[in-house]
Amino acid sequence: MSKFSTLLALLSVLPALSHAQSAVYAQCGGIGWTGDTTCVSGSVCTVLNDYYSQCLPSSATTGSTSTVASTSTVTPTSTTSVSTTTGSSTGTATSTSATSTSTAAAGNPFAGYEMYPSPLYSSEVAAAAAAMTDADLAAKAASVAQIPTFTWLDTVAKVPSLGDLLANATALQASSGQKQIVPIVVYDLPDRDCAAKASNGEFSIADGGEQDYYGYIDQIVAQIEKHPDVRVVAVIEPDSLANLVTNLSVEKCANAETTYKACVTYALNQLATVGVYMYMDAGHAGWLGWPANIQPAATLFAEMYQSANSSPFVRGLATNVANYNALQASSPDPITQGDPNYDELLYIEALGPMLSSAGFPAQFIVDQGRAGQQNLRQAWGDWCNIKGAGFGMRPTTDTPSSLIDAIVWVKPGGESDGTSNSSSPRFDSTCSLSDATQPAPEAGTWFQAYFETLVSQANPSL
Ligand SMILES: *[C@@H]1O[C@H](CO)[C@@H](O)[C@H](O)[C@H]1NC(C)=O
Ligand SMILES: *[C@@H]1O[C@H](CO)[C@@H](O)[C@H](O)[C@H]1NC(C)=O
Numbered sequence: 492m493s494k495f496s497t498l499l500a501l502l503s504v505l506p507a508l509s510h511a512q513s514a515v516y517a518q519c520g521g522i523g524w525t526g527d528t529t530c531v532s533g534s535v536c537t538v539l540n541d542y543y544s545q546c547l548p549s550s551a552t553t554g555s556t557s558t559v560a561s562t563s564t565v566t567p568t569s570t571t572s573v574s575t576t577t578g579s580s581t582g583t584a585t586s587t588s589a590t591s592t593s594t595a596a597a598g599n600p601f602a603g604y605e606m607y608p609s610p611l612y613s614s615e616v617a618a619a620a621a622a623m624t625d626a627d628l629a630a631k632a633a634s635v636a637q638i639p640t641f642t643w644l645d646t647v648a649k650v651p652s653l654g655d656l657l658a659n660a661t662a663l664q665a666s667s668g669q670k671q672i673v674p675i676v677v678y679d680l681p682d683r684d685c686a687a688k689a690s691n692g693e694f695s696i697a698d699g700g701e702q703d704y705y706g707y708i709d710q711i712v713a714q715i716e717k718h719p720d721v722r723v724v725a726v727i728e729p730d731s732l733a734n735l736v737t738n739l740s741v742e743k744c745a746n747a748e749t750t751y752k753a754c755v756t757y758a759l760n761q762l763a764t765v766g767v768y769m770y771m772d773a774g775h776a777g778w779l780g781w782p783a784n785i786q787p788a789a790t791l792f793a794e795m796y797q798s799a800n801s802s803p804f805v806r807g808l809a810t811n812v813a814n815y816n817a818l819q820a821s822s823p824d825p826i827t828q829g830d831p832n833y834d835e836l837l838y839i840e841a842l843g844p845m846l847s848s849a850g851f852p853a854q855f856i857v858d859q860g861r862a863g864q865q866n867l868r869q870a871w872g873d874w875c876n877i878k879g880a881g882f883g884m885r886p887t888t889d890t891p892s893s894l895i896d897a898i899v900w901v902k903p904g905g906e907s908d909g910t911s912n913s914s915s916p917r918f919d920s921t922c923s924l925s926d927a928t929q930p931a932p933e934a935g936t937w938f939q940a941y942f943e944t945l946v947s948q949a950n951p952s953l
């Protein structure tokens with residue numbers, strides 16, 4: 492069948508598909524889209540790019556928008572995207588016209604910049620160090636406060652603190668003359684962590700979570716827009732797209748697929764308008780690095796990149812976030828047997844060319860925050876508060892591959908991966924395996940005993 496007759500066949504079924512109208516902010520078109528193409532009253536189906544059209548409130552669309560460059564037309568007004576979870580939604584997402592930040596710099600966004608160490612994590616670390624009785628260990632622990640670590644915006648309630656963080660970094664940049672990067676993690680998808688339980692989030696797809704998420708992104712954009720002098724680098728949604736590669740047999744992931752893609756597309760497009768350099772989370776060598784997973788992963792990430800109109804702000808992928816894999820293992824850990832990509836460098840060097848072939852010239856950042864010690868796990872899939880882990884290589888742009896922009900610390904070492912309390916609603920049995928440190932508090936909360944281990948086992952030592 493020719494392309495033309497395929498199109499005719501498609502057109503003939505469209506009326507049947509489109510009688511149920513799409514909600515505000517829902518997808519309504521784009522290459523490969525087979526769902527509703529009309530929008531509920533008060534919203535207009537607006538082309539964001541070839542891959543993604545979205546129902547936007549009529550008041551926010553000032554005409555036809557065929558490219559993301561005309562960003563002022565795709566910024567929703569606040570009323571329909573107010574999050575109900577905080578009661579403090581700013582509702583101030585304003586139109587973002589082209590500014591100097593809308594042109595991406597060529598090359599590595601970390602080059603010539605310093606990463607700003609979050610005062611909040613630094614104060615957690617300082618308090619933890621002060622609570623240690625061993626003076627030598629306490630001094631080593633205190634030094635962690637100087638090492639830049641990403642700030643996780645894992646609830647909408649944390650977004651206002653991003654404004655303070657950006658203001659603080661701006662002040663340091665002005666006083667020191669050293670350009671600053673504020674590293675953040677965007678992590679609040681509805682039905683988050685669909686294949687596990689420990690990090691389930693605040694938004695639910697069944698309960699308006701997609702629109703809550705758009706409100707969350709709008710608030711981040713509004714904060715960044717107010718602080719244009721510092722650069723922001725973001726890891727986008729740990730585990731989410733990787734779950735779509737390997738875990739669609741889990742019902743919650745299958746149900747979330749369309750929403751995850753719509754939400755990540757929205758995040759990529761909106762954050763690009765305020766000049767954020769983004770790395771989508773790509774799991775790790777022991778997840779998407781397996782021969783059966785790596786090509787499907789490349790295909791999905793390239794699709795997401797194209798859904799953001801191949802924006803140069805979508806710089807690439809982040810690997811090993813919150814995980815324990817070495818960048819370069821001196822020898823393969825026995826648990827990696829069968830995967831030729833037994834460390835992060837091998838994974839990245841295998842994935843990079845596949846992405847390029849798919850049209851995504853991706854660069855990488857790699858989390859080494861807790862990767863100082865190797866051969867600790869019973870199984871490669873184990874991820875929860877692994878016993879004996881140590882802080883790893885320090886953040887640097889001096890990396891072993893031209894595909895790697897920077898080694899980073901994304902997971903704040905000392906914050907728990909998940910509770911070991913089997914009565915907790917967020918209990919994941921992974922956190923009670925024999926290689927998991929126990930007892931462990933809820934995900935994201937401070938875990939003093941674990942922090943002490945990371946300090947004492949740090950490699951290179953602190
Ligand atoms: C900003 O700096 C102030 C003063 O040092 C500090 O108290 C505050 O915690 C910082 N806020 C953030 C979010 O970094
Ligand atoms: C998700 O996929 C990974 C990788 O294939 C697998 O190890 C894991 O068991 C899956 N999780 C669930 C809950 O099925």
Ligand SMILES: *[C@@H]1O[C@H](CO)[C@@H](O)[C@H](O)[C@H]1NC(C)=O
Nearest residue numbers: 910911912913914915916930
């Ligand atoms: C475990 O969780 C349950 C339910 O949240 C709580 O009532 C109990 O106090 C917790 N136990 C411990 C030891 O923290």
